[in-house]
Amino acid sequence: MGLMWSICGSGSEVESREERYKVDANGNDEPPRTYSWDRRGDQDPKNYIFDGIENNTVGKLPGQIDGQQFIIQNCNVRF
Numbered sequence: 231m232g233l234m235w236s237i238c239g240s241g242s243e244v245e246s247r248e249e250r251y252k253v254d255a256n257g258n259d260e261p262p263r264t265y266s267w268d269r270r271g272d273q274d275p276k277n278y279i280f281d282g283i284e285n286n287t288v289g290k291l292p293g294q295i296d297g298q299q300f301i302i303q304n305c306n307v308r309f
Contacts, residue, residue, distance in 0.1 A: 277294070278295065278299065278300050279300075279301045279303070280300075280301070280302045280303070280305060281301075281302075281303050281304055281305070282304045283305045283306075284305070284306045284307075285306070285307060285308055
């Protein structure tokens, strides 16, 4: 057996065509978009780089990188 939903409303709930396709005075029909790089704030690149580390063990805890690119460069480990 299936289930079927039907939504019925009065005419006041249904938008008119002009309201549905309303354009503002500047000709924009969409709100301005907000991208993830606009919301992330300022970040210090030094927090995402291990550089010039020799004969040492270093690491980052979960949540410290938060999906950002992480760079490891000019590091030497001698056994």
